[in-house]
Amino acid sequence: MLPVLIGIDGPDLNAGEEAAIRRFQPAGFVLFSRNVESVEQVRRLAARLRELSNHHPVIAVDQEGGRVVRTAALGLNLPSPSSLARNGDFSGVVELASVTALALRCLGVNMNFAPVLDICHDPGAANALPGRCWGNNAQDVISYAGVYSSNLRRGGIQSCGKHFPGMGRAQADPHFSLPVVDLDEWELFETDMLPFLALCPELPGIMSAHVMLPRIDAEFPATLSCRVIRGMLRERLGFRGVVFTDDLCMGAIAGQYAPDEAAFLSLKAGCDLPLVCHDPLPWLEPLAARLDKLDPYEREDSFKRVEALSDSLCFPLSEASLWIKCLHRAERLCLSAGEGGELPLPSSPVQQY
Numbered sequence: 001m002l003p004v005l006i007g008i009d010g011p012d013l014n015a016g017e018e019a020a021i022r023r024f025q026p027a028g029f030v031l032f033s034r035n036v037e038s039v040e041q042v043r044r045l046a047a048r049l050r051e052l053s054n055h056h057p058v059i060a061v062d063q064e065g066g067r068v069v070r071t072a073a074l075g076l077n078l079p080s081p082s083s084l085a086r087n088g089d090f091s092g093v094v095e096l097a098s099v100t101a102l103a104l105r106c107l108g109v110n111m112n113f114a115p116v117l118d119i120c121h122d123p124g125a126a127n128a129l130p131g132r133c134w135g136n137n138a139q140d141v142i143s144y145a146g147v148y149s150s151n152l153r154r155g156g157i158q159s160c161g162k163h164f165p166g167m168g169r170a171q172a173d174p175h176f177s178l179p180v181v182d183l184d185e186w187e188l189f190e191t192d193m194l195p196f197l198a199l200c201p202e203l204p205g206i207m208s209a210h211v212m213l214p215r216i217d218a219e220f221p222a223t224l225s226c227r228v229i230r231g232m233l234r235e236r237l238g239f240r241g242v243v244f245t246d247d248l249c250m251g252a253i254a255g256q257y258a259p260d261e262a263a264f265l266s267l268k269a270g271c272d273l274p275l276v277c278h279d280p281l282p283w284l285e286p287l288a289a290r291l292d293k294l295d296p297y298e299r300e301d302s303f304k305r306v307e308a309l310s311d312s313l314c315f316p317l318s319e320a321s322l323w324i325k326c327l328h329r330a331e332r333l334c335l336s337a338g339e340g341g342e343l344p345l346p347s348s349p350v351q352q353y
Contacts, residue, residue: 001025001055002288003302004263005244007277011037013048016281021052024284027306028058030247030277031109032353033070039107039323042074043316046108056310058273060111060160063100066131067351074323076103076330079337080131081116085144087337095333097148101155103326108316111158113207113244115145117195119168127170127179128348138194146199153204156314160205163246164233165222166192167209174210174252175349184215185232193232200239204309207244208271210252220269223253224262229270242309243271249278260286267294272302 005028008017029049036042046059061070066080078100084092104112119141120133134144149159165188170179189197200206208223216232217225223245233239248254248262257265260283263274276283291299 001027003027003273005030005273005275006280008035011035011041020281020284025054027273031061036073042107056313058111059109060113061109062113064114064132075327078330079334081134082131083337085134092337093144093147094151097151098155099326099329101152101157104157105317106323110313113160115148117145117161118166119192121168125171126173128173128350131345141195142198158204160207161203162207163209164196164206167211170211173348174250176251178212178252180212197237200237203241205242205244207246210246210250224265224269226269234270242305245271245274247275247277259283263287264290272305
């Protein structure tokens with residue numbers, strides 16, 4: 001099994017993708033709007049990905065609600081985390097998690113890259129986060145995101161907190177360039193890392209942030225930094241789940257590193273599953289060739305974490321007809337949540353994928 005999650009080009013696998021999956025056996029896949037045309041089509045795609053894999057693969061999606069919903073083509077929209085938190089609507093948070101889990105299980109997805117655990121320090125920042133955060137302080141994020149995450153898992157979908165160690169203070173969008181946050185380790189522990197500290201004992205996955213922290217590591221961004229991943233997340237916070245990277249094809253990383261090099265450096269830093277979500281096929285063989293340079297004991301520990309996650313992943317619901325129930329519940333939830341009351345959100349590719 002190759003320790004990487006890859007994106008798929010379209011709604012169906014092409015011959016090159018099928019051959020690469022058979023040969024390299026990636027640990028999993030990430031679906032985007034480009035992969036979604038109909039309920040039955042997504043179910044077929046997910047089923048084919050499982051058929052080609054010699055293990056139970058991660059089939060993940062970003063389905064946060066609000067501006068990050070990958071099922072809009074299927075008529076399923078969901079309210080934003082910020083709108084539910086602004087209304088103090090814990091029952092809405094539970095319903096958001098529940099209907100999200102049901103919908104994803106109908107589609108054959110088994111992991112959601114949510115909740116966002118970043119603190120919204122600036123609702124007008126062009127850092128791709130406004131509208132996606134659960135609050136402007138650590139306690140609100142912990143409370144609302146904790147309820148969401150636990151109910152998502154109760155519905156059978158594994159959750160993943162993001163983006164460690166917190167990028168709410170960033171002023172740049174990592175889809176375009178590498179943000180810089182000028183805080184030291186203790187300043188982060190006192191503020192932005194608190195949601196991760198509080199929730200990491202229960203989270204099966206955490207996703208790293210593409211952010212530069214020059215007072216912690218002046219050479220590597222957090223995603224590729226041993227000081228951040230091994231030192232802060234593994235040793236200081238004691239996180240024992242699977243560490244994913246954010247997409248290594250984003251401008252923050254791709255501007256300096258080829259995907260295979262970035263994936264290797266992230267694995268060396270302590271991440272378990274790097275993400276290469278756009279045009280991954282040319283980079284799978286070079287990545288596989290680099291794996292022998294990793295510490296074999298650390299590789300074994302990482303494999304055990306990924307294997308444990310794989311064993312916990314759900315299988316799709318047999319009744320695709322439950323999708324209609326999801327649509328009705330999501331529509332009622334959007335009406336009760338009521339969007340609005342926020343500053344205009346800066347545009348970001350995150351809402352277009």
